[in-house]
Amino acid sequence: MCSYTGLNRSCTLTIDRLRPSTPPIIYARTDAIITVKVINPSPFEDLSLDWKSTTTLLPPDAFATAFSALASVGGKITLLSSTSKGIARGPADISSDQESLLSEIQDDPSVLLAKPGLEMIKQVLQAPPVDICSKKDPRPWTNAKEWKADVELALRNAIVAARKSMSTTEDLAKKVDDLGAEIRALPADQTFTAVLKQNQTILTNAIQARLQLGVRFQTLLDALDVIPDKGVALKSDTAIRDSDTKDKNYQSQVWGLNYLNKLTPVAKRVSTTTPAADPGLLGTLAETPVKQPIISVTVQFQSPQRLEVSSGLMVPTSPYHTYTKASVATNGIVTDNIVQENLTYTVVPVVSVNFLIGRELIARKQRVATFATVAVGYNPATSAVEFGTGLAFSWRSIVLSGLADVGRDMQLAGGFKIGESLGLTNAATPLTTTRWGIRPAVALSVRIPLGGASK
Structure with missing residues (x-):
């Protein structure tokens, strides 16, 4: 059929x-x-x-x-x-x-x-x-x-x-x-x-x-x-x-x-x-x-066409980090300042370039295909560019991907540690730096067939 x-x-x-x-x-x-x-x-x-x-x-x-x-x-x-x-x-x-x-x-x-x-x-x-x-x-x-x-x-x-x-x-x-x-x-x-x-x-x-x-x-x-x-x-x-x-x-x-x-x-x-x-x-x-x-x-x-484009959302499975100075109070009176870690989960809008692996199949009159995928997007948590690479499965126009999310995250620098006391007066702001890292992610997107093979 x-x-x-x-x-x-x-x-x-x-x-x-x-x-x-x-x-x-x-x-x-x-x-x-x-x-x-x-x-x-x-x-x-x-x-x-x-x-x-x-x-x-x-x-x-x-x-x-x-x-x-x-x-x-x-x-x-x-x-x-x-x-x-x-x-x-x-x-x-x-x-x-x-x-x-x-x-x-x-x-x-x-x-x-x-x-x-x-x-x-x-x-x-x-x-x-x-x-x-x-x-x-x-x-x-x-x-x-x-x-x-x-x-x-x-x-x-x-x-x-x-x-x-x-x-x-x-x-x-x-x-x-x-x-x-x-x-x-x-x-x-x-x-x-x-x-x-x-x-x-x-x-x-x-x-x-x-x-x-x-x-x-x-x-x-x-x-x-x-x-x-x-x-x-x-x-x-x-x-x-x-x-x-x-x-x-x-x-x-x-x-x-x-x-x-x-x-x-x-x-x-x-x-x-x-x-x-x-x-x-x-x-x-x-x-x-x-x-x-x-x-x-x-x-x-x-x-x-072995090359296709899809657009959608990538969801990293682990959080992103930020570090701030936080006050500690006893009975309403500030007694200390410490280094505080903040965890943020986010969704990254991405555009993916998909390369067909093998050949696409027809299952119950619907198109099925497997791709190698490279994705790029903007991470609102880090205000930086995010990348992803991995495999994707496509059914009709829906693409489900399992990706290795490559992006930057923040970490403490200058010897600061989480929970460390910064003193009551003249407390310093903890020093941070960014580093590249890899974390697992899943993505859901809609394919845009370059050859018009699907509508």
């Missing part, structure tokens, strides 16, 4: 198709191979991992779609209110018959039987649900075999009904022709004749759509037959690698995980006003759908 906090060697990035989430930038060594794996693929989709862009970066300085209902017919019958004198059936009567006839044509029982299956097909033309709380039926993606059985049953019943209603459709077509003959027999009047002819065109298109219902349903049924019961993962190359492993420049690559819905071309063809038969191999070139994006994967290849 790839880490989002460390510099990866070869690793695998797993993406859940039902719950896709765009990952952060993945940082990898120049010789690493990032393999993209998709789980829970949809049986209705073809997945592909496609290159989008590559950007060369200078290394940092060491310190710096909808499926329409089949029953819909475009247009609306326009009713006329005027009649011509001396005509047994005038334009108003004919337009009224046209409206009633359109309603009969559209009222095909096969459409009602197919409706549940069509609604289920419309669902899989959209993206899969992203969580279990979705209102979508999860079966198309989790149990496609059962889902297909329900859709195919609805389509088969609709095909049978469409065949049975063929004679009714032919009768309706004859009525449309009869109305056409009546319109042609009317006096030539551009006002109402044009309206009636337009209504007649709508009726003709509706008859054609009804005649083609069985073909449409069968086309969908054939398309469902080739849908597998389980989804197929990525077919194309899933390995992302640096194009030039010898180039010391960093390289940022962006890849897109895309999908093509297998039912989209068929759905478009059967939902048109005049559906065409399968156009064959050459015709399908014009039906190739546009790939739809799922997520983007960004990988930055870079040379491993």
Whole structure:
């Protein structure tokens, strides 16, 4: 599994198709191979991992779609209110018959039987649900075999009904022709004749759509037959690698995980006003759908950085010393002055330079590394520079160090001793001097990766 906090060697990035989430930038060594794996693929989709862009970066300085209902017919019958004198059936009567006839044509029982299956097909033309709380039926993606059985049953019943209603459709077509003959027999009047002819065109298109219902349903049924019961993962190359492993420049690559819905071309063809038969191999070139994006994967290849900087706090385990003159009193009366020792514990702000020992590892997708460390800071207790050296352990961006603290401390000079009497009058201030010393210390800091291998 790839880490989002460390510099990866070869690793695998797993993406859940039902719950896709765009990952952060993945940082990898120049010789690493990032393999993209998709789980829970949809049986209705073809997945592909496609290159989008590559950007060369200078290394940092060491310190710096909808499926329409089949029953819909475009247009609306326009009713006329005027009649011509001396005509047994005038334009108003004919337009009224046209409206009633359109309603009969559209009222095909096969459409009602197919409706549940069509609604289920419309669902899989959209993206899969992203969580279990979705209102979508999860079966198309989790149990496609059962889902297909329900859709195919609805389509088969609709095909049978469409065949049975063929004679009714032919009768309706004859009525449309009869109305056409009546319109042609009317006096030539551009006002109402044009309206009636337009209504007649709508009726003709509706008859054609009804005649083609069985073909449409069968086309969908054939398309469902080739849908597998389980989804197929990525077919194309899933390995992302640096194009030039010898180039010391960093390289940022962006890849897109895309999908093509297998039912989209068929759905478009059967939902048109005049559906065409399968156009064959050459015709399908014009039906190739546009790939739809799922997520983007960004990988930055870079040379491993052995030098890092961290900043934090160093805590010496032993105190620092100061010496002062202190008065001794008895019953409220000063009777003597002595040499007094004062102990001070402090915290030292430090900046550490860390050199990677061996190689960094990935544990539970988190970056782990060991460093040799040199730290420098300002000691508020001594008002002097403090140094530290030792080993450090890093987990993610936290660095825990065990150091030998090298710093200055104060000690008595001139023969003075702790508790020594300095006299009551004209008491001298004890002489002190500073010396370098080594004491154990621990440090906690936050790493600042020079190469950007973690965020």
